[in-house]
Amino acid sequence: MLDKIGIAKRIAQELENGTYVNLGIGIPTLVANLVPEGMNVEFQSENGILGMGPFPTDADVDADLINAGKQTITALPGAVYFDSAASFAMIRGRHVQLTVLGAMEVSQQGDIANWKIPGRLVKGMGGAMDLVASAENIVVAMMHTNKHGESKLLSSCSLPLTGVACVKRIVTNLAVLDVKDGVFHLVERAPGVSVQDIQAATAGDLVVPAEVPEMQI
Amino acid sequence: MLDKIGIAKRIAQELENGTYVNLGIGIPTLVANLVPEGMNVEFQSENGILGMGPFPTDADVDADLINAGKQTITALPGAVYFDSAASFAMIRGRHVQLTVLGAMEVSQQGDIANWKIPGRLVKGMGGAMDLVASAENIVVAMMHTNKHGESKLLSSCSLPLTGVACVKRIVTNLAVLDVKDGVFHLVERAPGVSVQDIQAATAGDLVVPAEVPEMQI
Amino acid sequence: MALDKTVRDVQAACRGIEDGMTVMLGGFGLCGIPECSIGELARTGVKDLTCISNNAGVDDFGLGLLLKTRQIKKMIASYVGENDEFERQMLSGELDVDLIPQGSLAERCRAGGAGIPAFFTPAGYGTEIAEGKEVREFDGKPHILESALTADFAIVKAWKGDTAGNLIYKATARNFNPAMATAGRITIAEVEELVPVGELDPGQIHTPGIFVQRIFQGAQYERRIEQRTVAPASNESKG
Amino acid sequence: MALDKTVRDVQAACRGIEDGMTVMLGGFGLCGIPECSIGELARTGVKDLTCISNNAGVDDFGLGLLLKTRQIKKMIASYVGENDEFERQMLSGELDVDLIPQGSLAERCRAGGAGIPAFFTPAGYGTEIAEGKEVREFDGKPHILESALTADFAIVKAWKGDTAGNLIYKATARNFNPAMATAGRITIAEVEELVPVGELDPGQIHTPGIFVQRIFQGAQYERRIEQRTVAPASNESKG
Numbered sequence: 001m002l003d004k005i006g007i008a009k010r011i012a013q014e015l016e017n018g019t020y021v022n023l024g025i026g027i028p029t030l031v032a033n034l035v036p037e038g039m040n041v042e043f044q045s046e047n048g049i050l051g052m053g054p055f056p057t058d059a060d061v062d063a064d065l066i067n068a069g070k071q072t073i074t075a076l077p078g079a080v081y082f083d084s085a086a087s088f089a090m091i092r093g094r095h096v097q098l099t100v101l102g103a104m105e106v107s108q109q110g111d112i113a114n115w116k117i118p119g120r121l122v123k124g125m126g127g128a129m130d131l132v133a134s135a136e137n138i139v140v141a142m143m144h145t146n147k148h149g150e151s152k153l154l155s156s157c158s159l160p161l162t163g164v165a166c167v168k169r170i171v172t173n174l175a176v177l178d179v180k181d182g183v184f185h186l187v188e189r190a191p192g193v194s195v196q197d198i199q200a201a202t203a204g205d206l207v208v209p210a211e212v213p214e215m216q217i
Numbered sequence: 218m219l220d221k222i223g224i225a226k227r228i229a230q231e232l233e234n235g236t237y238v239n240l241g242i243g244i245p246t247l248v249a250n251l252v253p254e255g256m257n258v259e260f261q262s263e264n265g266i267l268g269m270g271p272f273p274t275d276a277d278v279d280a281d282l283i284n285a286g287k288q289t290i291t292a293l294p295g296a297v298y299f300d301s302a303a304s305f306a307m308i309r310g311r312h313v314q315l316t317v318l319g320a321m322e323v324s325q326q327g328d329i330a331n332w333k334i335p336g337r338l339v340k341g342m343g344g345a346m347d348l349v350a351s352a353e354n355i356v357v358a359m360m361h362t363n364k365h366g367e368s369k370l371l372s373s374c375s376l377p378l379t380g381v382a383c384v385k386r387i388v389t390n391l392a393v394l395d396v397k398d399g400v401f402h403l404v405e406r407a408p409g410v411s412v413q414d415i416q417a418a419t420a421g422d423l424v425v426p427a428e429v430p431e432m433q434i
Numbered sequence: 435m436a437l438d439k440t441v442r443d444v445q446a447a448c449r450g451i452e453d454g455m456t457v458m459l460g461g462f463g464l465c466g467i468p469e470c471s472i473g474e475l476a477r478t479g480v481k482d483l484t485c486i487s488n489n490a491g492v493d494d495f496g497l498g499l500l501l502k503t504r505q506i507k508k509m510i511a512s513y514v515g516e517n518d519e520f521e522r523q524m525l526s527g528e529l530d531v532d533l534i535p536q537g538s539l540a541e542r543c544r545a546g547g548a549g550i551p552a553f554f555t556p557a558g559y560g561t562e563i564a565e566g567k568e569v570r571e572f573d574g575k576p577h578i579l580e581s582a583l584t585a586d587f588a589i590v591k592a593w594k595g596d597t598a599g600n601l602i603y604k605a606t607a608r609n610f611n612p613a614m615a616t617a618g619r620i621t622i623a624e625v626e627e628l629v630p631v632g633e634l635d636p637g638q639i640h641t642p643g644i645f646v647q648r649i650f651q652g653a654q655y656e657r658r659i660e661q662r663t664v665a666p667a668s669n670e671s672k673g
Numbered sequence: 674m675a676l677d678k679t680v681r682d683v684q685a686a687c688r689g690i691e692d693g694m695t696v697m698l699g700g701f702g703l704c705g706i707p708e709c710s711i712g713e714l715a716r717t718g719v720k721d722l723t724c725i726s727n728n729a730g731v732d733d734f735g736l737g738l739l740l741k742t743r744q745i746k747k748m749i750a751s752y753v754g755e756n757d758e759f760e761r762q763m764l765s766g767e768l769d770v771d772l773i774p775q776g777s778l779a780e781r782c783r784a785g786g787a788g789i790p791a792f793f794t795p796a797g798y799g800t801e802i803a804e805g806k807e808v809r810e811f812d813g814k815p816h817i818l819e820s821a822l823t824a825d826f827a828i829v830k831a832w833k834g835d836t837a838g839n840l841i842y843k844a845t846a847r848n849f850n851p852a853m854a855t856a857g858r859i860t861i862a863e864v865e866e867l868v869p870v871g872e873l874d875p876g877q878i879h880t881p882g883i884f885v886q887r888i889f890q891g892a893q894y895e896r897r898i899e900q901r902t903v904a905p906a907s908n909e910s911k912g
Contacts, residue, residue, distance in 0.1 A: 018676050020883050040674050042837075042883075046536065047462045048606045050881050051675055051837075055665040063465065063657035064593075064607040070463040070516070071663040078675025078837040078870030080881040081605050083612040083640070084462070084488070085544040088537025092555065092788030093855060095883045111560075122524055122531075123515030129563065130537030133556040134788055164560030235437050237644050257435050259598075259644075263775065264701045265845045267642050268436055268598075272904040280704065280896035281832075281846040287702040287755070288902040295436025295598040295631030297642040298844050300851040300879070301701070301727070302783040305776030309549030309794065310616060312644045328799075339763055339770075340754030346802065347776030350795040351549055381799030541789070550780070551811035553792035572790035572820075581811075605876060637844060638877045 002173045002190045002217075009034050009217050010171050010188075011100055011141050015041050022046060022091065022131060024101030025069040027141040031100060042078075044096050046087050046127040051079030068127065088127070092134045099135035101128060103142045103167075105157045108204040110167040110179040112140065113159035125162060132163030144172035144201045151203035153177065153184055174198050176215065183207050188215045219390045219407045219434075226251050226434045227388050227405075228317055228358050232258050239263060239308065239348060241318030242286040244358040248317060259295075261313050263304050263344040268296030285344065305344070309351045316352035318345060320359045320384075322374045325421040327384040327396040329357065330376035342379060349380030361389035361418045368420035370394070370401055391415050393432065400424050405432045436598035436631040439623075441648045444474045447622045451480055451587050454507075458543065458585040458614040459487040459497065463516070463660045466607030467496050468591040470624050470652035476500055484508040486585055488539060488610050490520045495658050501529070510583070512536035516660065535563060538580050540613050546582035547616020547645065555580055588618025591652070592641070595625035596632075599646030600639045608640060615641045624652040675837035675870040678862075680887045683713045686861045690719055690826050693746075697782065697824040697853040698726040698736065702755070702899045705846030706735050707830040709863050709891035715739055723747040725824055727778060727849050729759045734897050740768070749822070751775035755899065774802060777819050779852050785821035786855020786884065794819055827857025830891070831880070834864035835871075838885030839878045847879060854880045863891040 002010065008030035015021060015035060022044045023029050032043055033054065043052040045067040052067055053074035060074060067073045075081075082090075090096055105113040112132055115125040132138055145151055153170065169187075170177045175198045176188040183205040186198060189212050199206060219227065225247035232238060232252060239261045240246050249260055250271065260269040262284040269284055270291035277291060284290045292298075299307075307313055322330040329349055332342040349355055362368055370387065386404075387394045392415045393405040400422040403415060406429050416423060441447045448471055451457060457475075461467030467487075475483075476499045483506050490511055491498035500506050501519050508530035514520045523529035534542070535557040545553055554577035558564050568579040590611040592601035601623055603611055615621050623641075628651035680686045687710055690696060696714075700706030706726075714722075715738045722745050729750055730737035739745050740758050747769035753759045762768035773781070774796045784792055793816035797803050807818040829850040832843035840862055842850055854860050862880075867890040 020676075040676060042674075042676055044883070045606075047465070048609050049875075050883055051875070055663045058664050061659065061662060061664060062605065063659045065605040066463065066465050066659075066661070067606075068462075070465070070660040072659060072661065073663075075605070075875055076675065078835060078839065078882065079875040080839055080878040081603075081608055081876050082878075082881055083603075083608045084536070084540035084610045085613040086881075088540050089783070089787030089855065090881070090883055092537055092541075092557065093786045094788060095786075095855075119525070122521055122533075124511060124513035124533045125535055125563075126513035127536035129535035129561060130555075130557040133559060134537075161561045237437075257437060259435075259437055261644070262845075264704075265848050266636075267644055268636070272902045275903050278898065278901060278903060279844065280898045282844040283702065283704050283898075283900070284845075285701075287704070287899040289898060289900065290902075292636055292844070293436065295596060295600065295643065296636040297600055297639040297644075298637050298842075298847055299639075299642055300842075300847045301775070301779035301849045302852040303642075305779050306544070306548035306616065307642070307644055309776055309780075309796065310547045311549060312547075312616075336764070339760055339772075341750060341752035341772045342774055342802075343752035344775035346774035346800060347794075347796040350798060351776075378800045541787075545792070548780075550792050550794060551816055552809075553784070553789050555789060570791075577790055603876075608876075637842075637847075 001193055005030060006217060007141050007171055007173060010176065010215055011139060012036060014139055015039055019097040020044050020095065021098045022096050026102045028100040028102060029069060046091060048082050048084060048087050049075060049079060051076045088130050091130055094134060094136055096135055098137045099131045100139045100141055101131065103140045105152050105154055105159050106140055106167050106170055107154050107157045108179060108183050110165045111157050112162045112167050113157040114162050116160045118160065128162050132166045138166050138168055140167050140170045142172055144174040151201055153202045153204050155204045174201055186212055188213055190215055218410055222247060223434060224358050224388055224390060227393065227432055228356060229253060231356055232256055236314040237261050237312065238315045239313050243319045245317040245319060246286060263308060265299050265301060265304050266292060266296060268293045305347050308347055311351060311353055313352055315354045316348045317356045317358055318348065320357045322369050322371055322376050323357055323384050323387055324371050324374045325396060325400050327382045328374050329379045329384050330374040331379050333377045335377065345379050349383045355383050355385055357384050357387045359389055361391040368418055370419045370421050372421045391418055403429055405430055407432055438597050439599040439643060439646050439649045440597045441650050443650055444470045447471065447648045447650050448474045453480055454482045455586040456484040458588040458618060459485060460590040460611030460614045462488050462609035464496050464658050466591050466609050466611055468589040468624050469655055471589045471622060472496060472499060476503060481505045482507040486510040486583060488512050488536060490514045490517045492516050493519050510534060512539050540610060542580055542583040543613040543617045546584040550582060552579050552581045584617045586619050588614045588621040590615045590623050592623055592625045594627045594629060594634065595623055595649050596629050596634050598631050599623060599643030599649050600634055601641035602634060603640050612641050615645045620647045621645055623649045625649060626652065626655060677836050678838040678882060678885050678888045679836045680889050682889055683709045686710065686887045686889050687713045692719055693721045694825040695723040697827040697857060698724060699829040699850030699853045701727050701848035703735050703897045705830050705848050705850055707828040707863050708894055710828045710861060711735060711738060715742060720744045721746040725749040725822060727751050727775060729753040729756045731755050732758050749773060751778050779849060781819055781822040782852040782856045785823040789821060791818050791820045823856045825858050827853045827860040829854045829862050831862055831864045833866045833868060833873065834862055834888050835868050835873050837870045838862060838882030838888050839873055840880035841873060841877065842879050851880050854884045859886045860884055862888045864888060865891065865894060
């Protein structure tokens with residue numbers, strides 16, 4: 001079973017050389033520090049920067065330089081700042097190749113819910129609806145079950161949707177799964193996790209191939 | 218009867234202090250040099266400059282600094298360069314208060330035709346269609362008749378339209394006319410031009426008030 | 435000659451903002467928000483405002499100040515997760531809220547300034563955001579029709595500006611400011627440094643002065659940081 | 674680390690532009706046109722091109738070079754008045770021509786790059802441009818629905834660029850280049866000066882590198898002037 005860093009490490013293997021990537025808040029943010037050696041990707045943050053770098057030293061903190069999670073950051077050589085309309089032009093226009101984001105629920109149709117619990121949690125969707133409606137490739141990073149132990153991989157989402165039929169791959173603490181033809185497909189097991197564990201934690205329809213390799217992290 | 222400079226001088230009286238103005242090719246361009254003393258306006262050229270200045274000296278000619286007529290120009294202090302999409306955002310968004318442009322024909326409904334003679338002249342509309350569809354105030358600067366002596370102020374345009382119901386005022390070599398309620402209204406006579414001359418040169422319906430003052434130029 | 439848009443101070447800048455008006459405010463989180471003008475709105479007590487802003491500030495800064503005093507009747511935003519008072523007022527029904535995808539919010543403001551009354555976007559299709567909106571397929575992909583946003587006043591914060599209203603923003607403090615600057619019937623710009631015309635490079639202006647009706651130099655910017663994240667000391671040696 | 678978009682030369686940059694493709698080219702008149710790449714297209718003889726460009730050059734420069742050799746099958750432009758050969762080919766029916774209002778052309782390119790498949794604009798309503806297009810009233814004013822434009826290749830010319838494809842344009846040579854840079858499946862940037870990453874101010878980039886797939890430093894820019902207008906000597910003393 002993976003911890004959050006483990007999930008981020010596995011997500012990092014999804015990066016492709018020479019691409020632009022948008023990382024959501026939470027586990028996805030961790031991916032920025034885990035880019036494999038020799039892999040060159042550029043991070044976009046939708047509040048208006050391409051070429052986002054690591055957190056600043058205390059002396060370099062600048063209130064005017066933050067990421068979409070409102071965290072202070074730095075800019076790498078070759079970075080660019082731009083306004084919000086231009087930023088989402090990049091996203092909507094499919095110039096950002098990969099989006100990694102968290103989710104409350106994912107359905108076997110690839111629907112995602114991650115912005116609202118009716119009557120309770122009201123935070124807003126931020127840029128998530130634009131991101132999931134646009135990027136060529138959407139990977140979800142999340143725990144396989146919620147804090148009540150209920151599966152977050154469902155036949156259909158119960159919460160208000162963020163986007164429909166958009167999630168291509170899910171990386172959880174238990175497994176890597178693909179969404180294809182209206183069902184989940186088990187691709188890899190986390191170290192020490194059995195196919196039965198994954199089946200038990202997955203409420204939606206799950207296709208399990210004869211051979212399910214363990215993740216190599 | 219006015220010459221082209223005279224028409225431009227009369228147009229210059231239409232300028233309002235503190236406004237942004239777009240001048241079309243031809244007679245309208247002349248207006249830039251005839252801004253009344255104490256009047257402050259800023260000229261926009263739709264290829265991407267606000268704060269357009271006069272022609273450069275020979276030493277200051279820059280191939281990268283032109284106006285929409287492709288003429289070399291200068292930039293005044295406080296000028297801004299921008300791209301074509303931003304430029305027409307300004308125009309379409311009605312941030313440019315006055316557009317002055319030439320015409321082949323104007324109708325008493327305020328329609329304008331200035332871009333195409335079917336089967337013969339094919340130049341394209343350039344920015345004219347966006348300008349006439351957008352600006353709060355559209356003033357046409359033109360000769361009252363064409364080179365065959367035919368009126369250019371018609372009950373309806375015979376040439377393909379550039380825009381409909383958009384022209385507010387027309388300044389010609391003979392007169393100033395307003396377009397209102399589907400007819401031309403005579404506002405001023407050019408020096409030495411009689412109401413009869415204007416009536417004879419106007420094919421569309423023309424309302425003539427009891428008193429028609431002569432232009433003060 | 436460039437037009438002069440300067441006003442004396444924040445009071446003069448905010449004159450005419452009345453009860454019930456719609457006001458757009460630039461900024462993302464607390465970054466690039468028009469601090470001085472928000473303070474002035476709190477001072478005047480103008481109420482029943484509809485505020486269009488990506489976020490709603492925090493409890494004691496940014497738009498949170500106007501929420502605390504119940505000056506905001508309706509909030510149009512994309513993300514409001516940092517403000518407990520906001521959530522309380524929203525869930526209790528005291529505050530009317532319209533949540534909009536961030537990219538659609540930005541594009542709707544740009545459209546408002548650009549004379550584009552409506553456009554199609556894929557964002558929000560199949561979600562509650564799409565309810566009541568026209569759906570149309572382009573290239574086999576469903577899109578929804580979104581309309582332009584404009585405001586009685588747009589208030590933006592820039593780093594530098596000149597007297598003609600030309601603005602330059604710093605780093606990611608740019609965010610929603612340029613799009614909103616285009617969409618106000620009257621646009622107010624507060625800047626950290628106001629310079630004479632001719633000092634800014636005409637090729638490097640982010641917001642052309644044509645969009646700005648009033649400009650003034652603000653004072654005492656707090657520039658509060660919402661999430662101060664720093665690299666551990668051991669990382670510093672990595673360069 | 675910033676991605677590297679550099680290619681060796683104009684031959685490498687234009688590789689893959691094939692007969693029958695759609696190519697967008699930046700520039701207004703002869704100002705800011707991708708001179709080197711146009712020269713390369715003339716050299717390769719690629720034909721049956723659909724060219725999207727605000728103008729069609731003059732008889733012996735810019736796109737006029739490709740018209741003379743009949744490499745262009747269709748031209749999408751807003752103004753073509755400076756080119757006699759163009760007019761001849763158009764009137765004779767040899768050349769297919771789609772004339773588009775300049776603002777709609779710019780916005781359609783921007784939309785193509787921004788994932789906006791269609792938008793409403795007032796420009797062209799009531800004219801032959803509106804024929805066959807959906808009309809809808811907003812605020813009592815009729816608008817027409819215009820669709821996005823994209824291209825197999827977009828070719829732009831900038832003043833400075835870095836190896837990550839970040840571009841800065843000079844003065845009014847910016848024009849259509851930024852919007853078109855976003856709308857190419859592959860975007861080629863030719864620049865007068867190519868610099869390493871880190872040399873350009875990240876706050877002053879006109880086209881972010883994410884839109885550019887190939888960049889190279891061009892050679893021997895003629896930068897021809899179409900209408901050389903100068904102030905009379907007597908005016909010079911006015912300052």
